[in-house]
Amino acid sequence: MLVLIVIRRYRQSHRSPCAYSLTDTFLLHLAISDLLLAFTLPFFAAQWITGWVFTTGICKLAGALFSLNVYCGVLFLACISFDRYLAIVHAVHTNWRHNTCLAQLACAIIWICCIGLSAIDIHFRKVVDINGFDKQMCTVDFNTDSSAQWQLSMQLVSLLLGFCLPLLVMLYCYLRIFHALCQKSTRRQKRRSLRLIISLVAVFVLCWAPCNILKMVDSLRILSIVSPSCTMHYMLDVSILVTESLGLAHTALNPLLYGFVGVKFRRELYQMFKTEDCIKTRTILATFFSVLYSVALLLGLLGNVMMLVVLWQKRCSWSVTDAFVLHMSVADLLLLFTVPLWAVDAVRGWSFGSGVCKLTGVFFKINFYCCIFLLTCISLHLYRSINHTRQMGLCRKPRLVHLLCLAVWIFCLILSIPDWMYLKAASNSDKENDIECVYEYPSRASRVASCLCFHVLGFWIPAIVLLSCYTCVLEQSRSDQHVQKQRAVYIILVLCVVFFLSWTPYNIALVVDTFQDLPSKSTGPCDDHRWTALKITHAVGVLHSCFNPLIYLGFSEKFRRWMLTVVTCGSCAVENGDFFPWDFREIDTPTSVPQEEKGSLCPTNDTEMTVTQTQQENNNDIV
Structure with a gap:
């Protein structure tokens, strides 16, 4: 191209x-x-x-x-x-x-x-x-x-x-x-x-x-x-x-x-x-952003809606990972609802007011934090399921899993408070589009503190946790001959790698922009290449919202089979009422489940289940 x-x-x-x-x-x-x-x-x-x-x-x-x-x-x-x-x-x-x-x-x-x-x-x-x-x-x-x-x-x-x-x-x-x-x-x-x-x-x-x-x-x-x-x-x-x-x-x-x-x-x-060709550069960037945001919106909506449909069809047998994946899809959909606004902003400038500007920034940060925190939860669950199999009974309680997801959402809302405070629609006389959605910090110290919080809590600490988990998981999985479990490890590892490939450029561009001695407000693509780098890496980060369903579709044969079943036979399943496309009973479900444990994400009998049965249940995840 x-x-x-x-x-x-x-x-x-x-x-x-x-x-x-x-x-x-x-x-x-x-x-x-x-x-x-x-x-x-x-x-x-x-x-x-x-x-x-x-x-x-x-x-x-x-x-x-x-x-x-x-x-x-x-x-x-x-x-x-x-x-x-x-x-x-x-x-x-x-x-x-x-x-x-x-x-x-x-x-x-x-x-x-x-x-x-x-x-x-x-x-x-x-x-x-x-x-x-x-x-x-x-x-x-x-x-x-x-x-x-x-x-x-x-x-x-x-x-x-x-x-x-x-x-x-x-x-x-x-x-x-x-x-x-x-x-x-x-x-x-x-x-x-x-x-x-x-x-x-x-x-x-x-x-x-x-x-x-x-x-x-x-x-x-x-x-x-x-x-x-x-x-x-x-x-x-x-x-x-x-x-x-x-x-x-x-x-x-x-x-x-x-x-x-x-x-x-x-x-x-x-x-x-180059600088003398500023108008054409703006036109090219606007076209690039419009195409990129359109692709993200189309693939992201289609993939994440299909993901939610698949998870809804198998809601009676949700696993721990399925619950986390469900919340990741919801976070991606929240971000995708703001993508048309970013596309219009790339072409015409910001014309929606400060309130919508704050809302789009909050959704952007919530999506970023939710994805990395939920990936961390999935990785920790995978680590415990492989390295500490006998201690998994407590982690399978549905109430604890949902409370953990609720805590993640609340924590992400707290971390997005700086966006509510400092994001606003402001004029910029140096740009052809004189209104843009930007951060206006009261001081340089508050700007540095906000960005450090974003990098440390939302990137480096989860990265260290993920690296530690997968070092132990991959070391343990070498001696494990269970093919389905190894496939689950690789799929979740791919999810993490794609996340860091999508968001690392934005974090690097934001670090450079934060610690530069230039003014915090950008002057546009002609005088400040940092502005262009932030816009491009931001768009690549938004594109990540459509990657997770594609990864499942490309690497998970079970997910492809489920999705094809929903597309081809989902209507007849609703009409007949006798079609259950996500049937794991032949490999995952125990033969007897106590009455008090019905309705859990993964019903287990903590007093009688063997280690082998617990390991089989770990493969009930959507991956």
């Missing part, structure tokens, strides 16, 4: 007909190709975790886009190489090389040819059951008497047209260019452009050569030139999958090469954010 923005800005800022070259056109289409390829990756990543859960049409479309953009990537690199070859070796006239009509025609031909090559995926790709696995996979299934011939033909086409022939074109062009540069002197800009393109080609070859070499070996196996065996077939399949994943890394490496090697890219990126 950043490459597309920079190229578009360069085209708008250079109106002359000779400013936009053939290479720029090909780089633009290469970035579009990589972006389309990246859109297909979440589908295939989900496939290897849960199997293919989408329709056959999406399977065909994702496979066709994958093949289409793999072919397009190398062909656009070949075109870039040929353009540089004509410019340096044959010194083709500049007006011809800047004829964008010819460049667009060449790109159109490439897209049409690649669409033709990807039509095979549209025809043959389907969702099939894999022998030995209780999952469906989206794969190319020829399912004919000549399937071996089709497979061989496809691999040869991919090897020749998608790798070898374009690679030969690039090697020929760059050998001739290297020879020409040795014979005569050229301008420094041409040398730098050549370095960029050679870097792009080298990265592509290093990424895709291993996969294509293995495909060639597989073709030799099909032709019986290499003696086939089940072991070799299995090793080739796994190796091709791994090397193909390595090849996909080139979609992420190309933008890095534009930034570190391309002088034009670095210059335009700098111009985009």
Whole structure:
């Protein structure tokens, strides 16, 4: 996306007909190709975790886009190489090389040819059951008497047209260019452009050569030139999958090469954010914040509402962790209700008054504190359930769990008191949007004290507790062979890691802003880069509110099964009244439960339950 923005800005800022070259056109289409390829990756990543859960049409479309953009990537690199070859070796006239009509025609031909090559995926790709696995996979299934011939033909086409022939074109062009540069002197800009393109080609070859070499070996196996065996077939399949994943890394490496090697890219990126371009910088930041907040609102509302629906469906068998996760989802929803206000503030400035300003700040702090404190409670509960199993009876009392959650909410409200006191809508004459929601502290000491409280109580102390818990938990789980318990440990660990990745940048930016000697009120993105850093890291922190449901969806097979059941059969469960989608009785529920313990989060018999039964109940959590 950043490459597309920079190229578009360069085209708008250079109106002359000779400013936009053939290479720029090909780089633009290469970035579009990589972006389309990246859109297909979440589908295939989900496939290897849960199997293919989408329709056959999406399977065909994702496979066709994958093949289409793999072919397009190398062909656009070949075109870039040929353009540089004509410019340096044959010194083709500049007006011809800047004829964008010819460049667009060449790109159109490439897209049409690649669409033709990807039509095979549209025809043959389907969702099939894999022998030995209780999952469906989206794969190319020829399912004919000549399937071996089709497979061989496809691999040869991919090897020749998608790798070898374009690679030969690039090697020929760059050998001739290297020879020409040795014979005569050229301008420094041409040398730098050549370095960029050679870097792009080298990265592509290093990424895709291993996969294509293995495909060639597989073709030799099909032709019986290499003696086939089940072991070799299995090793080739796994190796091709791994090397193909390595090849996909080139979609992420190309933008890095534009930034570190391309002088034009670095210059335009700098111009985009420099002080003299202040109005455009504000526009870009406003667009960025609007998109980011919209994504957070859409994914966060959908994910957290589904989380609450799932937890409500299994309310009769809530575990301790389920109660904590429920309160985390409620805290995330409270923050998401303020996201539209932040989005409007990014575009127009604050126009809702001081009361709403205080409320949004309070919800922001409550969400931050609640998430970290509830994650700490979950981690402590996990630590006690694994390291002190015999002492878990008291922790499973529902009244104690709910009282603990209530105490967390009250403590978070107390910690948000500075927001009620110091947040207000104030004017700022240095900004185009003259009203903003800011902190106005009576003194520097109160500002430092408030920020230290935020960092120490809301970040460093919980971080130390979490680090201590997981050091002990991971050490103990090495000797525990219970797969479900280990999975629970990893999911909660991922939740903590994602939390710190989301909020650490904001804490760092806030520390820098707090202890600077400059005035506390920001002057906007043109004169104070701290303002921009705080706004961006604040938006990333808000985005965390949609991550927890995605983590559960990606790592917890049980949660995915429950969510799919709610989506597909939730209505019939309500109508019939006989459908209970969260049934743990086969693994978690004791055979006899005393009458006085019914209604608890996890019914237990403290006098008769064994350690093994207690450990099984620890896995009743939603993770």
